[in-house]
Amino acid sequence: MPQQTMPDTDYQLVIIGGGPAGLTAGLYAARARLKTLLVEKGALGGQVLTTDWVDNYPGFVEGISGFDLVEKMAAHAERFDLATRTAQISALDLRGKSKILYLEGGERLTAQAVIICTGGSPGKLGVPGEQAYAGKGVSYCATCDGPFYRNQEIAVVGGGNTAIQEALHLTKFASKVTVIHRRRELRATKVVQEKAMASDRIEFLLDTRVAEITGGAGGVEGLRLAHNDGTSSTLAVSGVFILIGVVPNNQLLPLNDLKTDEYGFIVTDTEMKTSLPGVFAAGDIRSKSFRQIVNAAGEGATAELSAEQYLAQLD
């Protein structure tokens, strides 16, 4: 369908979500002159907006704030006239050849192809202090923030592979890492556990929950802990990494149609194709092991090029 004859509610491509994956897909789509709309429910930027400092996005030699990085990504896509819109999607129908998006307020959009970049959210403890000290000692990403804790004492909350591997990773920086896990046994693979047990920088507090994160003007200063035997204690730390998993932002997806993994993340192939024709996914909403800004961006580019290829073979 030639672009100029399409009504304003009909698009060749709709990108859902404006984090690094969505913005990169948008940059590529705008350069490809597809009739494209990027729909974001809040501010452009996704989880990166809440990342204080990004030290590992290649090319920004001295690092860059998360806010500045996504602002640049958004400006980059805007330079090529990407259309963006702030709107909440209430329902999606991705099954047919024409994909239908129902916006809150009743508006209806269609797209020949959709790229889902709705991202994920860190699993939260939901305890006092967690929100107040987010980015001031409370972190959800060891790779991002570990180097800030050189020779300091910190805590990791969680017992799975990610938590224990990241606890090990953090011993390269921190002088002491206390792993806090609510159960008697870790969930992490044995060999990973053994390595962590062998480290003289890691201590374990099992059968223990974080009841509160405490601090002052300078950020986190400690944790109030509740042990499963009914006792309680405190622990002085300058940082706490909450690594209890990522939850997919999949509330809008018709999960019964789209193949997802057991946690609800969308399964794709290496070219970002989902189980539905014309539907692609990129970034943290994908089923994958490693959630990084640069691989989200890379996947956004790949997803858009896959979508272009899909559109080219439509009648």
Next chain:
Amino acid sequence: MPQQTMPDTDYQLVIIGGGPAGLTAGLYAARARLKTLLVEKGALGGQVLTTDWVDNYPGFVEGISGFDLVEKMAAHAERFDLATRTAQISALDLRGKSKILYLEGGERLTAQAVIICTGGSPGKLGVPGEQAYAGKGVSYCATCDGPFYRNQEIAVVGGGNTAIQEALHLTKFASKVTVIHRRRELRATKVVQEKAMASDRIEFLLDTRVAEITGGAGGVEGLRLAHNDGTSSTLAVSGVFILIGVVPNNQLLPLNDLKTDEYGFIVTDTEMKTSLPGVFAAGDIRSKSFRQIVNAAGEGATAELSAEQYLAQLD
């Protein structure tokens, strides 16, 4: 094996190739404090070094020269003390638990894990005259050789993004650029096509192949062309830029062990794992449909994180 007890020839991780994929893997490995070496046979930067202008690496809003972008990526990895070495590898043995690299001159390195980022090289036409006039009017790099053709008439062979972008770049020097493409339609992104169509220095010869590159003692003088309708013609040019895609730099790989596609690119899963344990691949050497700087970088990050996970479960 604790890092400090390893001899200088033994590494936890060796990265082969210093383009965007290798430099990003190196950035991540250096930040993870793995004992890492990046081996590059020439200058750091890979094919991007020969790219005049990069307009689609997300975050560089106004674009950046290829040279400057890889210089920033290299400086970024160096900021975290990535060890790099200029050396030619003569042979690789990736089959065992310990990966062995034989350097020219006889030195032998080992690594517990290897990430292959050897990239690709420009594809060749394979027609008479191509080899004879290489460097005497036949070029594979517009950035490198464009300035030699000031006020001259030249040809570009190819219809993809690289070919059309470089044709535009070459209009800064040449008085006329004829784009020769074997198909009826260009493959390049629309915005790039539009720019080229708008240039009064670019002409298009579609449905046309180069049959021979002709010349004399001074170098290239013309092309013999075969059109898809069965006719033939000649075109007088003093230079021809062949920009028809990428062939894998796989000369060092024991291809009988590593799964590759029909063109010799390495097959990986979505986490950049190859068919051999402890061997990962990222960037243009991978079997994939879309070769972009940002997805090469993203794959470099993913490959390094996969390698970390592999190293963590070693005894």
